[in-house]
Amino acid sequence: MTPRLKLPVLAACSTGLLGLALALVFFYAPTDADQGFSQRIFYFHVPIALTSYACFGWGAWKALRYLRTRDERADTESYVAIHQGVMFGALTLVTGSIWAKASWGVWWSWSENQLVLFLVLFLFYCAYFMLRFSVEPGSARANMSAVYALFGVVLIPVSFLAIRLSQKFIHPVVFNSHGPQMAGSQFLTFCVALAAVLALFATLYQVELAGKRIDAHLRELRELLT
């Protein structure tokens, strides 16, 4: 598919999927017997969190590609993926807080592992931008960003383990070794919502990347002119 066509198709897909997911969440998925209506935020909170992990993973993969190939495009792609990851991470914190308020009556709960993990990751990846913007553009900056991105993806499981160790485990466990603990209709809604958020990420990723590429191109042209 040509690049000109890719973005509109992606955008149309994510709009369609998001619409479908919203319809399923509000009209198809059954109301939770225990938590009631507020449980429906689950269909956004969890897919957003998973997408955020996917962003960080993708960013680290591109960072590794950069260190191996020295291809500047991989550096930009890594940066854009992490940028998107931080945005989805912020959304996870917000939706998680709202859910915590609705179901436990508090905005923040230190015993909610996912929230605390996202706080750690959010702090870590915000520092990524501080690092990136305090170093002059060039291969030194790209190298450091790549190394930092690799540390981040290793920090995810380590922090997860640390947080599991540090507190009692009251977060609802939906996925365990016996597969998803939910009804078929709930699982379908969840999968559609996950696909929708992932498609949204892919679209935003392409949009930001296109912007960055135009930026770089423009800079080259300007340098040629002067």
Added chain:
Amino acid sequence: MSYVADVGALARKDLLLELRAKETLPSMLLFVVAALAIFHFALPRGAGDTAALGLLWSALIFTALLGLTRAFVAEREQSMFDALVLAPCDRSAIWLAKALAVLAFLAAAEVVALPAFAAFFSGIGGRTIAAVALADVGIAAVGTLFGAMAVAGRARELLLPLLFLPMAIPIVVGGVGGYLWFLVLYDAIFVILAWATFEYVVAEI
């Protein structure tokens, strides 16, 4: 065995510099004792030993941060990075030597901090001492790598705490909880990662 010789020479240089200039270690010692004194007044009366132990760990992390900020100052001020990178040695040897020097400073600071803590607050067991020793390895490994990154940026001293503190959260969890196996795991993972990636960080400073 030239790798070991390189590491030895570089680490010796750092320790010798500190021995002559006496810049980092005295400030770390003063800082950790002052921090413990602050914590004594910050803790409510009768807060218990568990709370005090938590404060010991935050004092240690911030003291380490103080040492790490100074770790690459000489290299930066004398523009020694270029010479180090040009030197015919493996670049990871630079990291290993600096990490060993940082480890030595940390250990020296803790030789004062732990007895001071025992005197000010409560006695400490062998488990805490082992946890502190294991945590030092992780702090030195990660902190040295991030210190080299931070020194290349414009913000420098400001940047290192931002980079390092999120990485230190698992260390604090393992240290306060006394999960020695977790600290060993953390050290193993991040020592290998830092050792493998350091050459990229100094490649083009």
